[in-house]
Amino acid sequence: MVTVELDKVDEIIDRYVGEEGILIQLLLDIQSELNWIPKEALERISERLKIPVSQIYRIASFYKAMSLTPRGRHIVNVCLGTACHVRGGPRIMDRAKQILGIDAGETTPDMKFTLERVNCLGCCALGPVVVVDRDYHGKITPAKVKEIIETCD
Ligand code: FES
Numbered sequence: 261m262v263t264v265e266l267d268k269v270d271e272i273i274d275r276y277v278g279e280e281g282i283l284i285q286l287l288l289d290i291q292s293e294l295n296w297i298p299k300e301a302l303e304r305i306s307e308r309l310k311i312p313v314s315q316i317y318r319i320a321s322f323y324k325a326m327s328l329t330p331r332g333r334h335i336v337n338v339c340l341g342t343a344c345h346v347r348g349g350p351r352i353m354d355r356a357k358q359i360l361g362i363d364a365g366e367t368t369p370d371m372k373f374t375l376e377r378v379n380c381l382g383c384c385a386l387g388p389v390v391v392v393d394r395d396y397h398g399k400i401t402p403a404k405v406k407e408i409i410e411t412c413d
Pocket of ligand 1: 339340341342343344345379380381382383384385387389
């Protein structure tokens, strides 16, 4: 169960009250503060700025930079493209799932990690590849996955 920090949402809305055409920037600020945009935040914006929720939802679901599902502070991408797959990608994914206690596509309850599968990161010769946030790690082993995850603060 994810707790939504509505006080932070309110602080961000306060910055924009009375201004025109600020919805996208406001949503980006919430995304940046919370790493995602909860339904409760959409409702709060709607209520305070008198904008229909459907309009806010349309914008939030259109932009790739905005997520309507919880995202952790760290995004762990495990490549399961063909080259990484044959080099042991599935074992890496299994180890990451086991360490984090979540499935691919999920976020840990403490909102620290989101685990995702990707299909080719364009550096197949380094496979299997894991990318944590923006750092690429090649020729990964299950033991190395643990090490990388443990060094995230
Ligand atoms: S298949 Fe993993 S980087 Fe290409």
